[in-house]
Amino acid sequence: MKNFQSLTKGEMKSLYSTLTKEYEAAKAKGYHLDMSRGKPDTLQLNLSMDMLAQNPYDLIFTRKGTDVRNYGELAGVDEAKELFADLLGVKMNNIIMGGQSSLCLMYDAIAKALLLGVYGGAKPWGQQGPLKFLCPVPGYDRHFAICEQFGIEMISIPLSSTGPDMELVKQYVESDPAVKGIWCVPKYSNPSGYTYSAETVDAFAALKPAADDFRIFWDNAYLVHDHGEKKDELVNIFDACKKYGSEDMVYEFFSTSKITFSGAGLAVFAASENNVKFLLKQMGVQTIGYDKINQLRHVKYFKTADGIRAHMKKHADLIRPKFHGVLADLDRDLTGLGIGEWTRPNGGYFVSYDGLPGTAKRCVELCAEAGVKLTAAGAAFPYGIDPEDKNIRIAPTYATMEQLHQSIELFCLCQKMAALEVLMG
Amino acid sequence: MKNFQSLTKGEMKSLYSTLTKEYEAAKAKGYHLDMSRGKPDTLQLNLSMDMLAQNPYDLIFTRKGTDVRNYGELAGVDEAKELFADLLGVKMNNIIMGGQSSLCLMYDAIAKALLLGVYGGAKPWGQQGPLKFLCPVPGYDRHFAICEQFGIEMISIPLSSTGPDMELVKQYVESDPAVKGIWCVPKYSNPSGYTYSAETVDAFAALKPAADDFRIFWDNAYLVHDHGEKKDELVNIFDACKKYGSEDMVYEFFSTSKITFSGAGLAVFAASENNVKFLLKQMGVQTIGYDKINQLRHVKYFKTADGIRAHMKKHADLIRPKFHGVLADLDRDLTGLGIGEWTRPNGGYFVSYDGLPGTAKRCVELCAEAGVKLTAAGAAFPYGIDPEDKNIRIAPTYATMEQLHQSIELFCLCQKMAALEVLMG
Numbered sequence: 001m002k003n004f005q006s007l008t009k010g011e012m013k014s015l016y017s018t019l020t021k022e023y024e025a026a027k028a029k030g031y032h033l034d035m036s037r038g039k040p041d042t043l044q045l046n047l048s049m050d051m052l053a054q055n056p057y058d059l060i061f062t063r064k065g066t067d068v069r070n071y072g073e074l075a076g077v078d079e080a081k082e083l084f085a086d087l088l089g090v091k092m093n094n095i096i097m098g099g100q101s102s103l104c105l106m107y108d109a110i111a112k113a114l115l116l117g118v119y120g121g122a123k124p125w126g127q128q129g130p131l132k133f134l135c136p137v138p139g140y141d142r143h144f145a146i147c148e149q150f151g152i153e154m155i156s157i158p159l160s161s162t163g164p165d166m167e168l169v170k171q172y173v174e175s176d177p178a179v180k181g182i183w184c185v186p187k188y189s190n191p192s193g194y195t196y197s198a199e200t201v202d203a204f205a206a207l208k209p210a211a212d213d214f215r216i217f218w219d220n221a222y223l224v225h226d227h228g229e230k231k232d233e234l235v236n237i238f239d240a241c242k243k244y245g246s247e248d249m250v251y252e253f254f255s256t257s258k259i260t261f262s263g264a265g266l267a268v269f270a271a272s273e274n275n276v277k278f279l280l281k282q283m284g285v286q287t288i289g290y291d292k293i294n295q296l297r298h299v300k301y302f303k304t305a306d307g308i309r310a311h312m313k314k315h316a317d318l319i320r321p322k323f324h325g326v327l328a329d330l331d332r333d334l335t336g337l338g339i340g341e342w343t344r345p346n347g348g349y350f351v352s353y354d355g356l357p358g359t360a361k362r363c364v365e366l367c368a369e370a371g372v373k374l375t376a377a378g379a380a381f382p383y384g385i386d387p388e389d390k391n392i393r394i395a396p397t398y399a400t401m402e403q404l405h406q407s408i409e410l411f412c413l414c415q416k417m418a419a420l421e422v423l424m425g
Numbered sequence: 426m427k428n429f430q431s432l433t434k435g436e437m438k439s440l441y442s443t444l445t446k447e448y449e450a451a452k453a454k455g456y457h458l459d460m461s462r463g464k465p466d467t468l469q470l471n472l473s474m475d476m477l478a479q480n481p482y483d484l485i486f487t488r489k490g491t492d493v494r495n496y497g498e499l500a501g502v503d504e505a506k507e508l509f510a511d512l513l514g515v516k517m518n519n520i521i522m523g524g525q526s527s528l529c530l531m532y533d534a535i536a537k538a539l540l541l542g543v544y545g546g547a548k549p550w551g552q553q554g555p556l557k558f559l560c561p562v563p564g565y566d567r568h569f570a571i572c573e574q575f576g577i578e579m580i581s582i583p584l585s586s587t588g589p590d591m592e593l594v595k596q597y598v599e600s601d602p603a604v605k606g607i608w609c610v611p612k613y614s615n616p617s618g619y620t621y622s623a624e625t626v627d628a629f630a631a632l633k634p635a636a637d638d639f640r641i642f643w644d645n646a647y648l649v650h651d652h653g654e655k656k657d658e659l660v661n662i663f664d665a666c667k668k669y670g671s672e673d674m675v676y677e678f679f680s681t682s683k684i685t686f687s688g689a690g691l692a693v694f695a696a697s698e699n700n701v702k703f704l705l706k707q708m709g710v711q712t713i714g715y716d717k718i719n720q721l722r723h724v725k726y727f728k729t730a731d732g733i734r735a736h737m738k739k740h741a742d743l744i745r746p747k748f749h750g751v752l753a754d755l756d757r758d759l760t761g762l763g764i765g766e767w768t769r770p771n772g773g774y775f776v777s778y779d780g781l782p783g784t785a786k787r788c789v790e791l792c793a794e795a796g797v798k799l800t801a802a803g804a805a806f807p808y809g810i811d812p813e814d815k816n817i818r819i820a821p822t823y824a825t826m827e828q829l830h831q832s833i834e835l836f837c838l839c840q841k842m843a844a845l846e847v848l849m850g
Contacts, residue, residue, distance in 0.1 A: 037496065045494040049481055052718070056477030069470040069686040071462065099524045100716045107711040111536050115551070115575060126540070128549065144711070149710045150540060261494040264718040285574045286532040286568075291525045291716065293477070293689040 121213025193345020546638025618770020
């Protein structure tokens with residue numbers, strides 16, 4: 001097919017009419033497919049069943065003899081802290097084990113900052129008038145929803161393949177004390193799949209915030225979620241911070257939601273000892289500790305950080321063909337048409353598609369009418385508003401290969417139709 | 426032994442000297458006992474091991490076919506909601522399943538009320554200037570710690586064997602819009618063991634708060650924790666509220682921390698549908714759902730509310746001898762001395778001891794010096810201050826019978842010494 005931009009009006013009309021017939025045919029198939037969320041599929045979940053099948057009598061005592069079935073151990077059991085410290089490249093005293101949701105840890109971190117303040121801050125965030133967060137875009141909708149719920153103004157920062165525009169980040173963070181945080185998914189970013197470069201991580205570590213209570217929310221959700229031919233390398237931000245003495249500026253989040261079970265994994269918080277001590281004092285009023293049996297269950301199953309990495313290879317083997325399938329369909333149907341670009345991530349859960357401006361909502365609508373539910377257009381932007389209305393997040397993991405193929409074929413068809421509608425004016 | 430109040434100064438002196446010798450002898454035994462917290466003992470925890478030993482392949486799908494290992498089901502799986510609705514005497518739509526800690530649910534409920542407001546409230550609590558909570562005393566130290574952390578002023582309300590002084594509660598709640606809540610442990614109250622009477626529950630339901638966003642925090646932690654000869658009956662507060670149309674005023678909390686595992690049970694929230702809908706909307710930003718495998722694990726093990734009640738009989742059989750032991754020691758050593766009173770609860774986790782004013786701190790100190798750690802004097806009061814310095818919480822469950830006997834003997838000795846010190850001036 002020719003580049004759409006070079007078609008005459010007449011060619012466009014005729015092409016649109018052909019595509020419409022294809023679309024009606026697809027619609028008649030009565031699809032009922034959901035591509036909206038980055039969920040692991042059943043086979044991935046099955047990978048961790050042996051963890052649940054462990055003898056419960058082996059899951060009672062920690063190595064120092066604490067009965068995990070009883071109250072206590074606010075920060076988590078030592079062996080769990082050690083395992084994830086090792087994986088994240090920090091020390092045991094930098095870790096707090098959370099419940100089963102890292103989203104919940106992030107939400108709570110912000111709620112506590114608002115109500116009680118953070119380490120080194122003179123006042124709680126909530127007592128300082130209007131607040132702002134920087135949001136690299138496209139980004140993770142659930143991050144933005146937290147800011148929106150708490151009335152924190154969001155400022156979009158363009159994200160490229162090396163990370164956020166650090167000139168702009170520096171400018172905001174170093175000039176405006178109302179800027180309290182920035183959302184980052186530094187490896188295989190949701191949804192672009194980009195990994196922050198060493199220079200970007202260094203630029204984060206070098207920030208000298210105007211606020212005494214600014215925090216980088218480093219959501220390292222996809223740290224071990226490689227599945228490409230190559231593997232992206234992310235510099236350890238705490239190592240980078242050492243050079244500048246800026247360790248207190250970082251809150252890191254991690255979870256096993258896409259390692260073991262999305263509904264029943266472990267969430268992990270990592271930060272400087274100053275932050276950890278300060279937060280544990282606040283947390284001690286909130287809970288007596290999270291589920292320690294589940295902590296021991298994970299530790300005894302994986303044993304080491306390498307155990308987790310080996311397990312992730314099995315996930316990769318299940319995920320890889322799905323990404324290949326999506327990319328093959330996009331390549332075949334859309335290459336050379338001049339109506340869009342898409343990312344080719346080495347890991348993570350998404351492919352990010354940028355169409356012509358003004359096409360995303362229409363494409364999602366067309367897909368929905370034909371029975372394929374995509375992530376809402378604009379979801380990857382603050383307030384759900386994509387200023388150019390061009391970005392769509394594709395989530396390949398949950399669907400079967402067959403469903404995926406059907407969905408992406410339809411997606412390509414709808415992209416072409418939406419593009420033609422824009423080009424025809 | 427004679428009533429202490431009738432002793433001459435000389436008799437007191439001589440008795441004190443005898444007791445001091447006994448105390449020194451006890452001290453020489455080098456005890457190292459901890460009676461400070463209401464924790465289940467190992468035998469109680471063992472009661473639920475079969476729950477953990479269930480075949481994990483039976484714990485994958487809910488009855489409507491949802492895979493509990495994946496994301497979703499914000500409010501919890503239907504069968505868990507149904508089980509606890511049945512136990513608490515409400516409907517499934519009145520239930521939200523939490524993580525593993527009801528304390529965490531309470532803390533979060535207050536944090537959300539402060540930052541975002543509650544159903545029917547015009548503004549978030551946090552935007553309304555100084556706030557107040559009513560605190561029946563003696564009460565639960567962890568409740569009070571939440572108010573203290575958030576800077577909510579606490580007002581003590583005397584608690585008797587029928588519940589809080591409802592005249593006083595009504596006066597505060599109906600006149601002062603700054604009063605946003607009251608902490609209640611309505612059955613086998615921590616630490617007194619008192620259960621609110623039907624009249625008390627009715628008086629709660631009949632409240633007409635001055636604030637449009639007042640909530641009763643109904644921490645029904647010991648609903649099924651009977652272990653006495655008799656069983657206290659608590660009126661269902663939601664039933665009571667129906668008469669007055671005041672269901673929206675109540676937040677009920679429950680957990681299986683002292684049914685299955687203190688570190689890995691289930692927490693439950695119950696409220697009107699208005700409250701549940703409103704809170705789920707707030708919660709949807711915080712998490713995608715709590716641990717559903719653990720929910721199914723509990724449901725498949727207990728099956729019905731009666732299953733839970735039958736299980737609690739086994740707990741009662743383990744707990745009962747400990748309470749009998751404590752009461753027998755107190756009766757034998759302190760009856761008729763006129764230096765203290767203690768409760769005889771039919772359930773729950775504590776015995777509450779009121780000594781002579783000015784003796785509690787001293788008694789706790791004497792016990793600690795002889796190797797027996799008690800709950801800090803004053804812990805059952807806001808800000809940790811018992812205005813009469815007379816109340817001590819005794820937690821019989823965690824220690825062995827032998828340890829308990831040693832501890833209570835020492836406690837009685839220290840009570841006598843502390844009383845004599847006060848009486849001798």
